[in-house]
Amino acid sequence: MLKRTVIGTSLAAVAVAGTVVWTVSSTSTSTATTASATRPGPGRVHARALGDIAAAAAAGQEAKGLAATETEPFSLVGVTWNKPREELRGTVRIRTRDAKTGRWSGWRALEPELADAPDRGGRGGTNGLWVGPSNGVDVRVTGQKGRTLPEGLRVDLIDPGASAATATPRAAGPDGGTGMRLVAATTPLAGPVTAPKPAIVARAGWGADESLVKEPPEYDASVKAAFVHHTDTGNEYSCTQSPSVIKSVFLYHVQSQGWNDIGYNFLVDKCGTVFEGRAGGVDRPVHGAHTYGFNTDTTGIAVLGTYTAANDPDVPGVAPTKAALDGVAKIAAWKLGLTGVDPTAKTTLTSAAPNGTGGKYPYGQQVEFNTISGHRDGFATACPGAQLYSALPAVRTAAKQITVPALSATVSGATAAGGRYYTKSTATLNWTPAEGATYTVSVDGATAATPAAGATSATVTLAPGTHSVQLNAAFADGTTSASPVFTIVADTTPPVISSQALSLRKATVNSGAWPVSLTWKAADNGFLSSLKATSPAAKTFSTTTTQWAAVSKPGTTQTWTLAGTDAAGNTGTSSLSRYTGGQTEGAARRTGTWGVSTTSSYLGGRGMYSKYRGASASWTFTGRTAGLIFKRASNLGAVYVYVDGVKIGTLDTRASTTAYRQLMWTRAWSTSGTHTIKIVVAGTSGRPMVGIDGLAYLR
Numbered sequence: 245m246l247k248r249t250v251i252g253t254s255l256a257a258v259a260v261a262g263t264v265v266w267t268v269s270s271t272s273t274s275t276a277t278t279a280s281a282t283r284p285g286p287g288r289v290h291a292r293a294l295g296d297i298a299a300a301a302a303a304g305q306e307a308k309g310l311a312a313t314e315t316e317p318f319s320l321v322g323v324t325w326n327k328p329r330e331e332l333r334g335t336v337r338i339r340t341r342d343a344k345t346g347r348w349s350g351w352r353a354l355e356p357e358l359a360d361a362p363d364r365g366g367r368g369g370t371n372g373l374w375v376g377p378s379n380g381v382d383v384r385v386t387g388q389k390g391r392t393l394p395e396g397l398r399v400d401l402i403d404p405g406a407s408a409a410t411a412t413p414r415a416a417g418p419d420g421g422t423g424m425r426l427v428a429a430t431t432p433l434a435g436p437v438t439a440p441k442p443a444i445v446a447r448a449g450w451g452a453d454e455s456l457v458k459e460p461p462e463y464d465a466s467v468k469a470a471f472v473h474h475t476d477t478g479n480e481y482s483c484t485q486s487p488s489v490i491k492s493v494f495l496y497h498v499q500s501q502g503w504n505d506i507g508y509n510f511l512v513d514k515c516g517t518v519f520e521g522r523a524g525g526v527d528r529p530v531h532g533a534h535t536y537g538f539n540t541d542t543t544g545i546a547v548l549g550t551y552t553a554a555n556d557p558d559v560p561g562v563a564p565t566k567a568a569l570d571g572v573a574k575i576a577a578w579k580l581g582l583t584g585v586d587p588t589a590k591t592t593l594t595s596a597a598p599n600g601t602g603g604k605y606p607y608g609q610q611v612e613f614n615t616i617s618g619h620r621d622g623f624a625t626a627c628p629g630a631q632l633y634s635a636l637p638a639v640r641t642a643a644k645q646i647t648v649p650a651l652s653a654t655v656s657g658a659t660a661a662g663g664r665y666y667t668k669s670t671a672t673l674n675w676t677p678a679e680g681a682t683y684t685v686s687v688d689g690a691t692a693a694t695p696a697a698g699a700t701s702a703t704v705t706l707a708p709g710t711h712s713v714q715l716n717a718a719f720a721d722g723t724t725s726a727s728p729v730f731t732i733v734a735d736t737t738p739p740v741i742s743s744q745a746l747s748l749r750k751a752t753v754n755s756g757a758w759p760v761s762l763t764w765k766a767a768d769n770g771f772l773s774s775l776k777a778t779s780p781a782a783k784t785f786s787t788t789t790t791q792w793a794a795v796s797k798p799g800t801t802q803t804w805t806l807a808g809t810d811a812a813g814n815t816g817t818s819s820l821s822r823y824t825g826g827q828t829e830g831a832a833r834r835t836g837t838w839g840v841s842t843t844s845s846y847l848g849g850r851g852m853y854s855k856y857r858g859a860s861a862s863w864t865f866t867g868r869t870a871g872l873i874f875k876r877a878s879n880l881g882a883v884y885v886y887v888d889g890v891k892i893g894t895l896d897t898r899a900s901t902t903a904y905r906q907l908m909w910t911r912a913w914s915t916s917g918t919h920t921i922k923i924v925v926a927g928t929s930g931r932p933m934v935g936i937d938g939l940a941y942l943r
Contacts, residue, residue: 286453287405287491289499290316294383294397304389308397312382317343318401319377320477320492323354323385324369324500326396329601332356334387336370341380353558355476366503368394371476372402372496374489400500404488436584436650438725439577444526445519450487452494459504461524462531464541466583468591470576471535472636473508473546473619474628479562481548486513489548507533508546510575516567518575527582537597537605538622543579545572551629563631573642576616584650587643589615616640653715653727659811661771665732666811672703673715680720687711706734738816739768739808746804746822747912748871748940749793753847753905757795758824758940762804764790771811779805796824828938832861845904847873847937854934857927864920867941869912872921875935877902881928887911888919894926897934905937916943
């Protein structure tokens with residue numbers, strides 16, 4: 245949190261004429277404090293407006309406050325105002341009444357903050373101070389001489405509700421730490437690194453009320469650096485109270501300051517316990533609200549407490565415990581290691597704070613940081629306090645000590661598709677061995693191969709199904725590392741091509757090529773990688789294709805074969821054979837008056853025509869699909885169509901341009917059979933003439 249030097253005189257206690265009680269959004273953000281024994285209560289924020297203090301005007305100072313008054317229960321207190329980037333120039337002091345003893349505390353300073361903030365929105369505010377269970381408050385805010393205080397000043401009293409779920413702190417060593425050796429930083433590791441994941445208490449463990457988080461998390465492209473903070477909430481908390489402190493910070497950030505969620509990505513208490521902060525996934529690059537101007541591609545780690553200099557006249561701090569430093573080192577090493585970042589290296593970030601909004605660096609300026617930096621490195625603030633900041637070199641080295649070179653491997657003997665690998669039974673991991681390292685390959689967490697020293701690959705045989713395969717390394721110094729997990733599917737089941745059917749389609753008919761449509765369904769239990777036709781012609785389709793507009797050769801039987809191959813190399817085929825036949829105008833049984841045209845434009849050089857209403861022509865055939873072939877023109881009319889003696893509709897052969905050999909009506913059956921298709925001239929007014937080539941069918 246921000247710790248700035250404030251100029252001004254102390255304000256003696258003076259009476260405030262009248263007080264205003266203000267409750268934060270009682271219908272939505274103020275919630276009941278009742279809680280079950282197994283689930284922490286939702287907590288509550290109470291706010292009271294600060295009134296004018298007339299006595300300060302004589303000294304040329306604007307002052308606002310709230311006289312000592314009884315309040316609803318609270319454990320954390322802060323002062324907020326309307327505009328988030330407006331700086332309060334002056335002093336903020338509070339004292340509180342202990343709910344158990346009724347005694348009032350001494351006056352304590354709150355520090356105005358600008359640095360811990362989202363990139364947009366919210367309210368301005370001081371740090372939130374943990375005071376423990378309290379039921380009374382006294383507030384004095386005094387501006388510097390000639391300075392105007394921000395509008396909308398109020399005191400926010402945060403009650404975390406029923407005890408938040410208690411996290412179990414990690415056992416401390418004799419020195420109060422966890423036994424990790426902290427020394428001065430030395431040469432950075434070369435190349436990408438990784439680190440083991442520490443135990444992290446989830447948001448539910450400190451009682452996050454997810455209903456208060458209205459917007460989904462935002463994500464950055466990477467995590468290039470970690471900024472270390474202190475919460476500046478004071479040090480009068482026990483580790484069993486840590487969840488309640490974090491919950492109070494969450495409520496202060498969300499309900500008092502109007503942020504979407506707690507600003508920090510992670511929090512660490514004095515016992516070294518690591519807590520999940522902002523929602524979105526601890527292993528994902530969640531965009532936080534912790535270092536104004538540099539929230540992008542960074543993570544924020546806050547240590548619970550105040551770590552300013554011990555002799556600070558306003559807010560004396562304490563030295564961070566080694567357990568807390570261990571916790572910071574472990575979470576920083578792991579989080580940076582997810583993107584291969586060395587915790588002792590340097591990185592360059594670009595300031596995103598618009599000019600004039602309080603950023604330390606001009607907008608767009610590129611700034612070099614340690615990959616583990618203090619808040620003050622990115623903003624004009626004393627955070628994380630002099631005593632925590634001075635320990636960051638040792639934190640970097642501690643983080644380095646638990647990192648190992650990132651272990652890379654490749655997969656061969658299997659096909660990559662859709663983020664997985666596919667094989668019929670075997671797959672090979674390949675790597676470049678490090679001197680003195682030993683390697684194993686695990687399948688679903690169990691060792692499946694132990695290659696000899698110096699080996700560069702190992703092959704594993706996989707049972708059918710989906711498996712997690714990983715390369716593991718043990719180095720001479722006792723550290724271990726693991727490659728990313730490869731998901732490999734062993735698949736011996738071929739693709740299935742079903743519902744294959746061939747039918748006539750509407751298009752122009754030529755003497756050697758009749759329009760047909762082949763349809764099918766293709767599926768695979770894994771990943772279908774290719775789909776092809778191998779006969780009567782070769783053609784490649786996308787794996788989602790279900791139809792082929794093709795042509796068949798009349799007077800012949802052709803076999804239509806499809807082949808699908810999955811990513812594992814299994815192939816499935818499907819075939820059907822169909823005879824393509826036809827009947828010309830000469831095969832028609834006619835009634836009424838018909839004429840014959842011998843122009844070459846008709847199929848086979850002959851077509852028939854009639855303009856007499858009621859004239860009919862019919863064809864009988866054996867097949868499973870049939871179609872009628874017409875001449876179309878602007879002066880041609882309609883026919884009635886009958887199938888097996890039943891009228892099924894009217895077909896108009898009119899068209900804006902003249903076209904011959906048009907297959908413009910089709911019918912299909914599920915099986916092959918004998919059918920009769922008949923047309924009857926409708927005698928359309930003004931254009932009674934119709935012309936027809938004959939009938940096409942598939943058998």
